[in-house]
Amino acid sequence: MKNYKEVVGIDVSKKTIDAYCYHGQVHKEFVNDIVGYKSLIKWVFKVCKEATVFYCFENTGYYSLKLALYLSSQNIVYVEESPLKIKRSSGIVKEKTDVLDACLIARYAWLYREELKPSTVKSMSHLELGRLLALRDQIVRNNAGLKGTLKEMKIFLTSPTTDAGCISIKRSIEYLTKQVTCIEKRIKEIMSEETSMQKNYELLTSLKGFGLVIASQLIYHTGNFTRFDNWRAFSSYCGTAPFEHRSGTSIHRRKQCHYLGDRKMKSLLSMASVSAIQHDSELRLYYNKKLAEGKDKMLAVNNVRNKLIARAFAVVKRGTPYVVLQQHAA
Structure with a gap:
């Protein structure tokens, strides 16, 4: 996004959208519907003239989805970003208004423009x-x-x-x-x-502990395994990846999972892990081994969760169902 000369930050609410041009330092409010989107594009073209512009707004579910669908249909470049990322990059903010939020979104998009990538609407x-x-x-x-x-x-x-x-x-x-x-x-x-979706679903359900719900959720959250480069990145997204916490010589804690993560996905993986420990001999041995090493039960369950995530990404990448090796051992 570094070749763009202007960015428009948009604060999306249920009925209205507030747009703010970062360099132009102008603001205007529009209705959150097709008519409002058309007026927004005309206003930006008038204010920014010949400058190349991209748009940035927070992901607010259904409210922002309508805007994303319209911009995508018009082949307009936009970035749909996590509200938490924008909030944490804004520093200490003591006031909250729609205009200020739009300004902060525009500021975020301009400062991080070299790292941002254009968003696309899901099928x-x-x-x-x-x-x-x-x-x-x-x-x-x-x-x-x-x-x-x-x-x-x-x-x-x-x-x-x-x-x-x-x-x-x-x-x-x-x-x-x-x-x-x-x-x-x-x-x-x-x-x-969809052929690719059906194939990945069949591959995932070949794993012990994976049924319709968790397989479908995995396909949805990973964008049919196109959103994340590897299983470790998805583990971090779910909140099951352990991270170090140490500084100097006085602070040195054991690795812990971060509290930020997709709680629904983490909960489903926990239930899948319990089921897999009961029905998968390999994972049961792995779980008991971790307990024998003196690890806490929840830590051992988390190890199994990461094992399942790694297996899910492996079977999809390989394109073949999972095979329990122990049953073929001599």
Whole structure:
């Protein structure tokens, strides 16, 4: 992005977007819809004249997705950045307004322009996969809450089978269960519609502990294994990679995982690790070996998590299903 002469920082909210030209030092507010985006482009062209411009804004989910889709359709270069990165690069900021946020985004994009890379919109199937996975997770959590409520009600009621409240909750649980089944069916259809995605899904499910949900989540978060160069980078993204913490001679702690990371992905990997330890003889031996070395149980589980991530990237890179070596040993 170093060849660009101007950057427009955009603070995206639900109804409006605030744009700020870094060198021009001008600000204007637009509506967060197609009409507003067209007005934004015309305004930037008028203010910046012949200067080459790129746009930068924070990833705010659905609110920023509409803007990204429009800019992509017009072949306009933009960078969609993590809000945390921008916030931590801004220094001490005591005030917060939409105008100031747009200014800070523009400042960040200009200062780090040589390191930034243009963003691209994910395919429609990939976007739908993400929406379905998020919806499934929400429904499963709601269903678990209803099951807990039903369990508590049964304890205090003498005839829960005839109670109107229990009957209503049971019907809701049955309905949500059917919705989860429908969502999972659609997820499988999305996988089968794209050859590379279907192949990677089959490779991932050849691993012990990997089912539909974690395989789909891996494919989504890795951009079908195009977003990360290696498994260590993805481990860092999930928050399972240990990092050193030492300074001079007085501070020397053991390696620890950083608290920043994708908690959902980390939780799924934890459940996959527990399942793999039970059903995979190699990982069970590896886990018991770590315990015998005196390591804490959670640290041993984290080692298994990283093993699973390494295996997932290995089978995809190799293009062949995982084979348990011990069963072929003489």
